[in-house]
Amino acid sequence: MYQLIGTKYLGEYFVLRQGSVSGVRLSASKFQELRDAGPDGLSPPWLVEMAQQTWQVELADQPIAGNVLVRPDSPHGYSRASYELNLGCNYDCEHCYLGLKRFEGLDWPDRERLLLTMRDAGVVWLQLTGGEPLVDRHFRDVYTYAFELGMLQTISTNGSRLWRADILDLLVTRPVYRLTISVYGATADGYDKVTRRPGSFQKFTKGLAAAVEAKLPMNLNLVVTQSNAHELDGMKALADRYGLPYHVYSNISPTIYGGAEVLRSQDPSYLRRRTPFTGCNAGHTFFHADPYGKASICKVGRDPNVPLLEEEVEGLRRLGGIADRLLGRQGGCTGCTLQGTCGTCMPLVQLYRKANADLRTYCQHGN
Numbered sequence: 001m002y003q004l005i006g007t008k009y010l011g012e013y014f015v016l017r018q019g020s021v022s023g024v025r026l027s028a029s030k031f032q033e034l035r036d037a038g039p040d041g042l043s044p045p046w047l048v049e050m051a052q053q054t055w056q057v058e059l060a061d062q063p064i065a066g067n068v069l070v071r072p073d074s075p076h077g078y079s080r081a082s083y084e085l086n087l088g089c090n091y092d093c094e095h096c097y098l099g100l101k102r103f104e105g106l107d108w109p110d111r112e113r114l115l116l117t118m119r120d121a122g123v124v125w126l127q128l129t130g131g132e133p134l135v136d137r138h139f140r141d142v143y144t145y146a147f148e149l150g151m152l153q154t155i156s157t158n159g160s161r162l163w164r165a166d167i168l169d170l171l172v173t174r175p176v177y178r179l180t181i182s183v184y185g186a187t188a189d190g191y192d193k194v195t196r197r198p199g200s201f202q203k204f205t206k207g208l209a210a211a212v213e214a215k216l217p218m219n220l221n222l223v224v225t226q227s228n229a230h231e232l233d234g235m236k237a238l239a240d241r242y243g244l245p246y247h248v249y250s251n252i253s254p255t256i257y258g259g260a261e262v263l264r265s266q267d268p269s270y271l272r273r274r275t276p277f278t279g280c281n282a283g284h285t286f287f288h289a290d291p292y293g294k295a296s297i298c299k300v301g302r303d304p305n306v307p308l309l310e311e312e313v314e315g316l317r318r319l320g321g322i323a324d325r326l327l328g329r330q331g332g333c334t335g336c337t338l339q340g341t342c343g344t345c346m347p348l349v350q351l352y353r354k355a356n357a358d359l360r361t362y363c364q365h366g367n
Contacts, residue, residue, distance in 0.1 A: 001174075002069040003057050005150045006034045009124050010079050010285065015068075016124070017048070017055045018152060019175025019217070024050050037064040069150045076316060080286045081118050082127040083300065085136040087291060091158055091195040093184065095225050095265040099255030101131065105291035108138055110309055112145060113292050118150045120313045121287075125177070126151040129299075131291075134161040140170055145363070146177030152177040158184075160200060162207030168214050179211060179218035183246075185227075186234025193227040194265075212302025214240050224250040225265040232270075251361075256302060258354025263361065271361065274343025287316065297323040302349030338364045 005016045006026070013031035016023045026034075033044060043051075043059040047068070051057040059067055083093075088103030089096070118126065128145055133139055134157050146153055159181040161167055171179075185191030191201035211218060222235045232248070235245065239246040250270035252263055280286075283297035290296070294305040297319055304322050306315040326347050329339060333349060336342070344352070344362045352362040359366025 002067060003059070003066045003151075004051060004055075005071065006031060006068055007124055007150060008073050008122060009072040011077065015050065016152065017057070018147065019177065020055060021177075022054050024054055027095050031070075031073075034064060034068060034070045037070075039063070041065070043067065065333065071124075071150045072120065074120060076121045077285055078118075078121040078123055078287060078311060079122070079227065080125040080127075081123045082129055082286075082288045083118070083142070084129050084290050084299070085133045085139060085142060086131045088135065088219070089130060089132040090135050090157075090160060091132065091197050091200060093195050093223075094227065095194070095223065095252045095262050097253050097255050097262065098131065099257050099259050099262075103131075104297075105136065105138070106293055107311075108141055110195045110293060111138055111142055111166045114289060114308060115142065115145050115149060115151075117308050117313050118146075118289070119151070121316055123151060125154070127154045127156060129156040132158055132160070134167060136146075140166070143170060144174065147174045154178045154180060156180045156182070158182050158195075158200075158204065159207040160203040163203075163210040168216075169208060171216055172214055179216055180221060180250075181208065181211075181218055182221045182223055183235050183238065184225075186231040186238055190228040190231040190234075194223070194225055208242070208283060213362060218244060220244050220246040221250045222246050224248060224267060225252065226267045227265065229267045229270055253300075253348065254351040254355035254357060256299070256351070258351045260355035260357060263355060263357055266361065268360075273364075276341050276345050276347050279327065280345070281318075282327070283319040287319055295319065297326060298347070300345070300351065301326045336365075 007014055013026040013028060014023045015026060040212050041064050043062050043064055048059045051059045086103055087101055088107040089101050089231060104127055112360040133155060143153060154177050157179060184194040185201060192198055208245050220239050224232055252266040254260060255262055287295045293309045295308050295316060296302040296305040306318055308315060327345060329346060349362060
């Protein structure tokens, strides 16, 4: 198994290491030196020194082949992507933006093709999400293959399966970049009310403790609803007890279909004003792939999309234009004098409109 990754990222070249937040920028000539090295080419002195100083990796008298995975120099410039393995979950959270939770997805050969397409698009950082990705039948295959392709992976999970030996072994031996774990309460009563699955709090705490003991890198998303708002201080104390960074997530969004049913879980006293939306790189250097291999600009702006298994990497050239159309202010937002301080992107506005949501949940005019 390789020790380092040489890759292009946003027009520049880097050497990275799985499981590490450290990276070293390279000149184009040094990256070319790595690419041109034959099967017997030894690691050059500059790489030996870099590896030792940055990661304590010993490459002296070691060949580049087998130690450094040199990724293809992609012309497409997509540095990040998210992959929704399925829409299914072992929870039934009252606030879930997915709506219908279906355990559907591609068979393995098509998933393999999808990951190769992501690699060819230039994807270095890959978020695995769902549904709950750890319950997906091909999770281990997807994670392992993406790792072999030199992608640094973040996993968004509820943590309920992190205690399993096979999962822990996978994430330790093939180091995960980061786990982002959702927290739905500080007690079994509050947590299980949100997930609507008795016993889920016990599985979560068991998984979190196992991940901490394994020293996996992680941060927590503290999700606030009407059912568990009284436990927010307890959720913060849980994070502090383990010394984990956290983010408080309190604004509930409609489902991906524009469904309003989940908005009932919003605690009005925790509805927070969003930071001004000044644009993003969705569709230009980032894309989202759903369980069927359809690429969209993000998890919110899902239509129009590109069928990657049919059009492959060349189809992504259309995403930039799609993003520009979707992100432009339109409808009732055209000409709004508050645009400069609005914190809601247009695709999310459209979902709120479909849900006939109260203006206060997404628009400053509601206040």
